[in-house]
Amino acid sequence: MSNKIKAAKNKLIRDTILDTAKKIIEAEGLDSLSIRKLAAQVGYSPANIYQYYKSKSEIIEAVVQQGYQQIINSLRIxxxxxxxxEAEIRYKFGKYIESALQNKDYYKAVMLSEKENLLKQTSILKPEFCRNPSAFKLLQELIERGQSQGEFENGNSQTKAKIIWTATFGLIIRLIIEKIDNKEKQLQLIENHFDIIFGGIRKNRQ
Incomplete structure (x- = not known):
């Protein structure tokens, strides 16, 4: 078997393991994932799984990086x-909320976790703890642009970004937990959410 074919086969197996792990997490929660359960669903022995991933923690971290990145990518339209x-933040964070609601079980399982390896992917209040704060920086840069253009009041852009991000997270979680699935109701709440947020930071408040 050539190296190229072997590498392709290994990637396929690794992707299959991650896809199966993600389905277990979404359906049953993070704590329900085990190497034995994963192996049974993939059709391998636990020893086979360990040939591709060193531990359950490594699998969870890989799933988080893959799944959370998919949601974060919605901000980079x-x-x-x-x-x-303001219009750009409303649009991009509207897409972020939409993506999170389309992956609600996974989003809830990941974003409500207190596990340190997951917090390294999702931390906002301590962005220095986060390994990849690029999405948070995007929001901060948009706020700074709004300040320079005279749209938003001057002040600590990082603090404003934290408030907007955590408030948006809170809205998403409540929509998920309270099972607000009606699209019209979702849109109404999202628009009200942004109206209140921007009403508080616009330079010329109305």
Whole structure:
């Protein structure tokens, strides 16, 4: 077997393991994942699983990086027709909320976890603890742009970004936990959410 074929086979197996682990986490929660259960669903022995991942923690971390990155990527939609920083934040974070609600079981399982390896992926109040704070920085940069353009009041942009992000997280979690699945109701709450947030940081408050 050539190295290229072997590498492709290994990647396929690793991806299968992660996809199966994600389904278990979404359906039953993080604590329900075990190497034995994972192996049974994949069709391998536990020893086979350990050939590709060193531990359950490594699998969980890989699933988080993969799944959370998918949600975060919704913030990186490229559009050039925004007429204000507020409009861009509303649009991109609206897409973020939409993506989170489409992956609600996984989002809840990951974002409510206190496990340190997961907090390294999701931490916002301590961005220095986060391994990849690029999405948080995007929000902070948009706030700073709004300040420079005279849209938002001056002040600590990092603190404002933390408040917006955590408030948005709270909204998503309540929508999930309270099973608000009606699209019209979701949109109404999301718009009210942004109205209140931006009403508090606009330079010329109305």
């Amino acid at each position: 490229e559009r050039l027709d925004f007429d204000s920083a």
